[in-house]
Amino acid sequence: MSIKTKLSMILSISVLFILLLNITLNYYTTQENLQQDSEAKMVMAATQIAITVEQTAYSSGYVDGVFADMLRVASINAARSLDPDIRNITNEELVDLAAELGVTHISLLVKSGNDIIVAKSSAEEEIGLSTSDWGYWHTAFQELFEHQQVLSVTQGQKGENFWSGPFEFSTSNPEFIDKWGYYYDGKRNYIIDPYIRSSNIKDFVKVTSPDVVVEETIKANPRILEVTGINPDTFGNPSMREDGSDETHRKLKNRPIMFGTYQYGSLDQDVEAVNRAVATGENVVFVQTIQDKKVLKSFIPISSDNRPTSVISVVMDYEAISSVMREQMISLVAISLVLLEIVIFGSYIVAGYFTRPIQAILGTVNDVADGHFDRRLEVTSRDELGQLAGRINAMTRNLGHYTSQLKQMVDENLSVKEYLESVINQTADAIHTTDTDGRIISVNKAFEQMYGWKADEVIGMKPDLVPPEMEQEEAERMQRLRSGERLPLIETVRMRKDGSQIEVSISTSVVRDEHGDITSIISVSRDVTERNRMEELLRRSEKLTTVGQLAAGVAHEIRNPLTTLRGFLQLQQETKKANPDHIDLMLSELDRINLIVSEFLILAKPQAVHFQQKDVRGIMREVLSFLDTQAHLHGVQFRLDFAEEPALVHCEENQLKQVFINLLKNAIEAMPKGGVVRIEMRPEPNEQVKITIEDEGEGIPPELMPHLGEPFITNKETGTGLGLMVSQRIIQGHQGTLEVESEVGQGTKVVIVLPAAGSVAEEEEQKES
Numbered sequence: 001m002s003i004k005t006k007l008s009m010i011l012s013i014s015v016l017f018i019l020l021l022n023i024t025l026n027y028y029t030t031q032e033n034l035q036q037d038s039e040a041k042m043v044m045a046a047t048q049i050a051i052t053v054e055q056t057a058y059s060s061g062y063v064d065g066v067f068a069d070m071l072r073v074a075s076i077n078a079a080r081s082l083d084p085d086i087r088n089i090t091n092e093e094l095v096d097l098a099a100e101l102g103v104t105h106i107s108l109l110v111k112s113g114n115d116i117i118v119a120k121s122s123a124e125e126e127i128g129l130s131t132s133d134w135g136y137w138h139t140a141f142q143e144l145f146e147h148q149q150v151l152s153v154t155q156g157q158k159g160e161n162f163w164s165g166p167f168e169f170s171t172s173n174p175e176f177i178d179k180w181g182y183y184y185d186g187k188r189n190y191i192i193d194p195y196i197r198s199s200n201i202k203d204f205v206k207v208t209s210p211d212v213v214v215e216e217t218i219k220a221n222p223r224i225l226e227v228t229g230i231n232p233d234t235f236g237n238p239s240m241r242e243d244g245s246d247e248t249h250r251k252l253k254n255r256p257i258m259f260g261t262y263q264y265g266s267l268d269q270d271v272e273a274v275n276r277a278v279a280t281g282e283n284v285v286f287v288q289t290i291q292d293k294k295v296l297k298s299f300i301p302i303s304s305d306n307r308p309t310s311v312i313s314v315v316m317d318y319e320a321i322s323s324v325m326r327e328q329m330i331s332l333v334a335i336s337l338v339l340l341e342i343v344i345f346g347s348y349i350v351a352g353y354f355t356r357p358i359q360a361i362l363g364t365v366n367d368v369a370d371g372h373f374d375r376r377l378e379v380t381s382r383d384e385l386g387q388l389a390g391r392i393n394a395m396t397r398n399l400g401h402y403t404s405q406l407k408q409m410v411d412e413n414l415s416v417k418e419y420l421e422s423v424i425n426q427t428a429d430a431i432h433t434t435d436t437d438g439r440i441i442s443v444n445k446a447f448e449q450m451y452g453w454k455a456d457e458v459i460g461m462k463p464d465l466v467p468p469e470m471e472q473e474e475a476e477r478m479q480r481l482r483s484g485e486r487l488p489l490i491e492t493v494r495m496r497k498d499g500s501q502i503e504v505s506i507s508t509s510v511v512r513d514e515h516g517d518i519t520s521i522i523s524v525s526r527d528v529t530e531r532n533r534m535e536e537l538l539r540r541s542e543k544l545t546t547v548g549q550l551a552a553g554v555a556h557e558i559r560n561p562l563t564t565l566r567g568f569l570q571l572q573q574e575t576k577k578a579n580p581d582h583i584d585l586m587l588s589e590l591d592r593i594n595l596i597v598s599e600f601l602i603l604a605k606p607q608a609v610h611f612q613q614k615d616v617r618g619i620m621r622e623v624l625s626f627l628d629t630q631a632h633l634h635g636v637q638f639r640l641d642f643a644e645e646p647a648l649v650h651c652e653e654n655q656l657k658q659v660f661i662n663l664l665k666n667a668i669e670a671m672p673k674g675g676v677v678r679i680e681m682r683p684e685p686n687e688q689v690k691i692t693i694e695d696e697g698e699g700i701p702p703e704l705m706p707h708l709g710e711p712f713i714t715n716k717e718t719g720t721g722l723g724l725m726v727s728q729r730i731i732q733g734h735q736g737t738l739e740v741e742s743e744v745g746q747g748t749k750v751v752i753v754l755p756a757a758g759s760v761a762e763e764e765e766q767k768e769s
Helices: 003-082 093-100 135-146 199-208 210-221 267-280 319-369 384-426 445-449 466-481 528-573 580-604 618-633 653-669 722-733 757-768
Strands: 105-112 115-121 157-159 162-164 175-181 191-199 224-230 257-260 286-290 293-304 307-317 430-436 440-443 490-493 503-514 518-527 610-616 635-640 647-649 674-684 689-696 739-741 748-755
Touching: 003 093, 003 157, 003 162, 003 175, 003 191, 003 224, 003 319, 115 135, 115 191, 135 191, 157 440, 157 490, 157 503, 162 199, 175 293, 199 466, 210 224, 224 267, 267 286, 267 307, 267 440, 286 466, 293 319, 293 580, 307 445, 430 445, 445 503, 466 490, 466 503, 466 518, 466 653, 503 528, 528 580, 610 618, 610 653, 618 647, 618 653, 618 689, 635 739, 647 653, 653 674, 653 689, 653 722, 653 748, 722 739
Parallel strands: 635 674
Antiparallel strands: 105 115, 105 191, 157 162, 175 191, 224 257, 224 307, 286 293, 293 307, 430 440, 430 518, 490 503, 503 518, 610 647, 674 689, 689 748, 739 748
């Protein structure tokens, strides 16, 4: 797909998106406006009905007062005609009296315990009615019997000894609406109750009801389907039916539906809406589908004395809104389609104008991609495309320059690679490279000659180069190498292809990428079999030389005491006498011979030892307590510098004591005029224990330093040189080191380093495993 087509599509899709967004916004905005307009009309209708209700209430009150005055006059006239004792009055007499006074019926109410009942009446259905559950009606009757001048009941009309209840449905016959009057002057034992039951009253109530206004409102606005006057005190109570009727609350003032109809009702949602309208004092509007018809319902609270007294529900057909919405959507879609066609045609033309320079740039870039770096674009403008063309020209020049340099560098790298491969293949050391999993990546010719494998046999494989007994050790070395530790050159044993073993020295290192991750491991092996054989021959030669020196030294050292012994024995043989002085000298010479032979035996065959974990500080303190007297005799002081933490080593305690005794005695004898011997002992960070013994003696001549440790090499007149030799042998047996530093006239320092108990234990466990 070309850039021109893509650009045209992008512009078209963008415009289409904008048009769709415009249609959506228009749709919801229009819908919201129409709903608000409908809501305003419903509020207006409800307000008009509320005003009508208020006006009819005033008219109803006026008529109510006229009928009350009429009933009061009838009551006073009836009181004049009736006997004060109800027992002397008959129902027939009341029938005649009602006709005479122009009322429908007359009833007489008396007290009966806590109740007030209808004892006699011109209407048989009234006789026996109880008034205990009539609410404020019953309260008015009680206050009349008590002959109160001012009644507490606020409903109805009041007069002297008189109270008239409001228009209400008859209890004995709910089909009629009656107007009652009640009179009691305190001169009789009953209340006179004249009342009017006439179709005129019912017609009056019908005229004063808002139902007429509701009907006229619906006729004037066909979109309004239903108007309902709701009593929030009883609406939704348990006795109310789905159609709004209620057997319990059927009086004019407590009916749930005060006027209008309730055919588009959804009781649960309507109860919630009525409660919310009463609680907030605001209109509640929502859309609902009832009887397969989508409607807009509004609940408007009507307030009296700043308190919501009723709620008017207006139901409007939503089809009016939907039809307007459909017409507007059709119009918007038609306009949008026309605009979209115009944009598609125009965008294709505009895209062709803008893509011509891009096509030229694309052609040049393709030529550059094919390696023609001499191509140049013609810059005809200073806009972004012109700047792009200029940068592409600069890029092609630089690419030509860099390509030439890269070719030169590739040739140089190829030459270096061939040189390195030649060097690697010609070197006598076996080199092989493995990946992180141990598979061989490359080998040189020396590897093939040393181990017997050809390159094509081992590349990508894991040959068995490490003997089974050394696999654990090799795995630990590789783990240390991967963790970043630099491994020293080691001498070990490896296996050839034929299964034979070869002694090698191996150097191993890692190769990392630019991120520092290990990519491969390089191992360089050198055959040390011949070198080790020559070193073994040299060691044997040295041993023979040492034995010869020892033999010569022993012979020399023993010859002098033997010559002395022979002289004294010949003297005693000639004189036939034993001189005690001569005997002491002979015994001394025999002890010297025994000492020389004992030290020689220790060197030749060390005794069996039993290693234990000991604190070197304790061993040194025991030796110091043993030599303390000798040190005082020579004017020598011991100054100790021991670490607080234990210096634990695996050792043979008696052998270490022998070493410390030899070294301290040498230090004491090296200071005939007295001095200080400094003894320092502390654990080292690398799991070692360091012991330093430093004196202030005469020192050792430089010409003797290279020969220290050799038998019978000493600067003491009576020394044999075997003590230091024995000490070195003991320290070596403890896997430690003993070094001597000395300067004539300044003193001598001996440094002993022993492995700590933890490191020795780990080495022994590795050997056992």
